[in-house]
Amino acid sequence: MNLALTAAVAPAIFLAELPDKTALASLMLGARYRASWVFTGVALAFAVHVTLAVAVGSLLGLLPHRVLAGIVGGIFLVGALLMLREGGNDDVGEPAEAEATAVREPRAATFFRVSLTSFLVIIVAELGDLTQILTANLAAKYHNPLAVGLGAVIGLWAVAGLAIVGGKSLPRVVPMRWIVRVAVLIMVVLAIISLVTAFGG
Numbered sequence: 001m002n003l004a005l006t007a008a009v010a011p012a013i014f015l016a017e018l019p020d021k022t023a024l025a026s027l028m029l030g031a032r033y034r035a036s037w038v039f040t041g042v043a044l045a046f047a048v049h050v051t052l053a054v055a056v057g058s059l060l061g062l063l064p065h066r067v068l069a070g071i072v073g074g075i076f077l078v079g080a081l082l083m084l085r086e087g088g089n090d091d092v093g094e095p096a097e098a099e100a101t102a103v104r105e106p107r108a109a110t111f112f113r114v115s116l117t118s119f120l121v122i123i124v125a126e127l128g129d130l131t132q133i134l135t136a137n138l139a140a141k142y143h144n145p146l147a148v149g150l151g152a153v154i155g156l157w158a159v160a161g162l163a164i165v166g167g168k169s170l171p172r173v174v175p176m177r178w179i180v181r182v183a184v185l186i187m188v189v190l191a192i193i194s195l196v197t198a199f200g201g
Helices: 003-017 021-032 035-060 065-087 093-102 111-126 130-142 145-173 176-199
Strands: none
Touching: 003 130, 003 145, 021 035, 021 111, 021 145, 035 111, 035 130, 035 145, 065 176, 130 145
């Protein structure tokens, strides 16, 4: 287990997830239901997505080194552009709010129903999401699925916890545009490193 890699992956995934619609969906769910019930479903959904992403990344890792580095670099750049375009949008909360609102509290709020609702919302919202793509790329790049997967889960769970318990106050402390810019900068740096590896001598 490469704990240094895990420690590097966790904040990268954390920053990439902060402006995402799934973090905002977690916030909306947390406002409606008991926090521990919501977190159980959200945490399980993120664990499933990280497992899928790491599996895809491991398959990508079978490609020749330079080809893989070029693909990873290109996807990092595309991800940075998507985050820059969507992450700073003031209306970014609307889709997440709509998703959370669409699954209003069932007839009787029980642990199973709330956790299942939270799980389904995040599973649907996170499918093919930026952080899932980023996790797959990191797993392919570093050939250490366990360390990357653990770091990704820690980062995602940290965002979910913040969103559910006290995420409403985050934009008042740190403007969302700066959160997006830091995440974009990290992804651009990773893209440059990958592309230099692919095309360097």
